[in-house]
Amino acid sequence: MIAVIGGHGKTGRAVVAAAAARGVEARPLGRADWPALAQAVAGCEAAYLIAPNLHPDEPAYVAEALAALGEAGVLRVGYHSVASPYAPAMPHHLGKAVSEDLVRRSGLAWTILQPGAYLQNLDLSGPVEVPYDVDAVFGFADLADVAAVAALVLTEDGHVGATYELASRVANVAELAAEAGVTARRTDLRPDGWLGAMFDYYDHHGLPVGTRTLRMLLGRD
Secondary structure, three states, X not given: OEEEEOOOOHHHHHHHHHHHHOOOOEEEEOHHHHHHHHHHHOOOOEEEEOOOOOOOOHHHXXXXXXXXXXXXXXXXXXXXXOOOOOOOOOHXXXXXXXXXXXXXXXXXXXXXXXXXXXXXXXXXXXXXXXXXXXXXXEEEEOHHHHHHHHHHHOOOOOOOXXXXXXXXXXXXXXXXXXXXXXXXXXXXXXXXXXXXXXXXXXXXXOEOOOOHHHHHHOOOO
């Protein structure tokens, strides 16, 4: 039995499905379970921990979840981080870097996954507009691939103490749009706050991630 904390979001649902594909039962947990999280994870051998997107205090969220896992006697945890967590220009990435440190010092058997930007975050059904350079290079991660790795590392030996950067392919937005037969352009409209900081980082640096780790884990050529 695997507990999936944050199991009702798109990543959590994908991890639950990937676990089922491996013949493993997964228990999705969400906000309603948070007040009694230790009870909710009781009986689980492992947990996959996903914080809400752009959580204002992810380290506090992670610390509370880790305490509940320890109280319940869950010995193994997978943490859903992000590629390039220590990027001072992106505050929410730094929150994940701090959270990674908490996971590593938790006393649990841990594995950390650092996926690149999701391919599914791009709508390629029509012309694409993004608030950053369409030629910036990304290591894009397919949601199903990330979920498959999450289910794998919690059900196989050999992954405790590992940190894996994950990308399914390297591309830029212009290339993906061209493959879909649509156009791509950069818009100057940019949100404020953490999202704006992230897009500014993308504009200058992209988010490159290699693909070999994911291919190795999933046994692909």
